[in-house]
Amino acid sequence: MFDRDRWGEIFEAIGKNKLRTFLSGFTVALGILIFTILLGLGNGLLNSFLSSFVDDAQNVIFIRGGNTSKAYKGFQENRKIQFKNEDFEFIKENYIGKVEFATPRIYRNGLAKYKKESGSYNVRAVHPDHQYLEKTIMMKGRYLNEADLEERTKNIVIGRLVEKDLFKNENALGKMLEMDGIAYKIVGVFQDSGGDNEERIIYLSYKTAQLLYGNNDHINQINLTYNMVMSTEQAIAFANQIEEDFKKKFKVAPDDQSAIRVRSFAEDIKETMVILGGIYVIIFVVGIGTLISGVIGIGNIMTFSVKERTKELGIRKALGASPRSIIAMVLQESVLITSVAGYLGLILGIFALKMIGNNLEEFFILNPRVETGVIMIATMVLIFFGLLAGYIPARRAAKIKPIIALRDE
């Protein structure tokens, strides 16, 4: 394959036929460039959709109480529905096998003080299961546990930014934090990928909170995750069943929309999956379309190029070039051009995607990127079809009688 003289011939032909070289190179480079950019933008769109799900578990159902909007079974309308511990226990006992994790939530605001630093933070009183629901990652120490719950300890877990705000460069683990006049012990520091607000939260056990704040058994909200073996349809049905059961439990009209609010992401996920599928199809169609048009472009250029060279090839044959050497010359030249141009297009495309970066975030395009493997395959496909497209006219040119080629003015 490697013959210095032949490559010399090829480089000469390339160097001295700049238009032809440019045209075929341009087609390939453009094809790969467009392919890269479109694929990258498509991936950006995917990333954008996927990123909205990384924060929390995807199989979460929230249950919240509101005020009734209808009078029902002798109750007035506008009655406040207050969840209690027994409602949380009801969930745990009644939906065994369907519920993965469940936690009550009590929301508070707390003014936290350490030495001279202080700040107001969201406080969530929860069950230890909450860690899995929220995908909380422990940086140091531990999360709340059953002992904290049952013994109603004053142990808390704080977010990374709470530590940063109040403890500066100190290690908060094991230190005492004063909140609303009560001293708590920090047993863990966590991080969360959901953004800064998610890292400015303080967790304590819900039973401790109930004891310290009002000595009742009230809870604001119940979060649970359903078993992932359920299909999306089953999950939606499960959420509806919970809503029905709770309405019965609290004697709420079945068509009352505001008293019991059950929110599940199952429907969102279903919709998103449909959209994702659509995006995949679009990316696929666009990618294949770009490749096909690229291949056609290369085919045209190759046919044109060989046609243009018919006479030259005839001369070469008359001077003793074998058909094989003619085909080899034409193909080696086209492979060289398509490879170099394809590589250029690839580099340009990746560079363009880098430039775009996250500038298009408002258009739902996040971190547009392409896998090198995919682009390599695309380039190979272009080169292969470029070869094929070049081979047919090259073979015809090699077969043509030199005398006919020479008359081709």
Place this chain on the structure above:
Amino acid sequence: MIEIKDLHKSYQMGSNSLHVLKGINFSVKEGELVAIMGSSGSGKSTLLNILGMLDEADGGSYFLDNVPIKGLNETKAAQYRNKFLGFVFQSFNLINYKTALENVALPLYYQRKNRKERTEKAMNYLGKVGLTNWATHLPSELSGGQKQRVAIARALAADPKVLLADEPTGALDSTTSYEVMDIIQGINDEGKTILVVTHEQDIANMCKRIVHLKDGVIVEDKEVEQVRASQYV
């Protein structure tokens, strides 16, 4: 050098068959300078193509330097062309993106000679046709006569047994034609066998022998007194 016996060639034109060569018997000895004459359609170009292995006969035999030329595949034909024959065409057929020197060196490339040898030999032959100073020029920068001289140098570069010239002066004015014929005569003087296809009587008269073709048969084959082209230059 060339031995042809009962050569036949017909072309299929749709359902009709056109019988172009109807039994040509013809031989050329080494060192001859032969003009093949005839009006268009007489079969002279077909004969030259068969002699040049650019086309194949239907019947008859053809020996070139005692080698039978029959049933050659394309690769073999290419080898033989490269080894035995040099071509000069009416329309020069130089490769337009190559310089005069590179054009002359091309047959040597197909003989797998190394670059140094190619350049040396090509320069030598360019010198023979008086174009040493034009070696680095592209064909587009040369006059018609100069182009044909480059083509002749190229045809000679592979040191072929026979030089085949198809209307070598067809695209040139008479002064330039004589210059080209002068070169051809010079080469012949050195012993090269040359066949020239032409329809111009004055060009034919500058050869040593004239073969007249009409309707696919040789009607006349005579030795002539050679007119030297140098007197017109």
